[in-house]
Amino acid sequence: MEERKIWINRPESPEDAERFERDYYLKMTKSERLSTVQFLRDISSKIKGERNEGREGLRRVIKIAKQS
Numbered sequence: 001m002e003e004r005k006i007w008i009n010r011p012e013s014p015e016d017a018e019r020f021e022r023d024y025y026l027k028m029t030k031s032e033r034l035s036t037v038q039f040l041r042d043i044s045s046k047i048k049g050e051r052n053e054g055r056e057g058l059r060r061v062i063k064i065a066k067q068s
Contacts (some may be wrong), residue, residue, distance in 0.1 A: 004039070 005026075011017035025033060 009017070009020050011020060030038070
């Protein structure tokens with residue numbers, strides 16, 4: 001597992017927090033964002049005690065919604 005840095009942000013308002021988070025992720029490349037998602041999925045699985053065998057990629061789900 002690669003080493004990750006921890007950033008702490010103390011926003012003045014919820015809007016500042018959203019802006020900080022949005023800007024943080026927009027500065028990343030697509031590859032870095034995918035890597036982050038996978039990293040968080042791995043941590044979540046470990047916390048829940050799930051086995052990660054065969055779950056290396058993202059699930060692809062298509063739902064078709066009919067408009068009324």
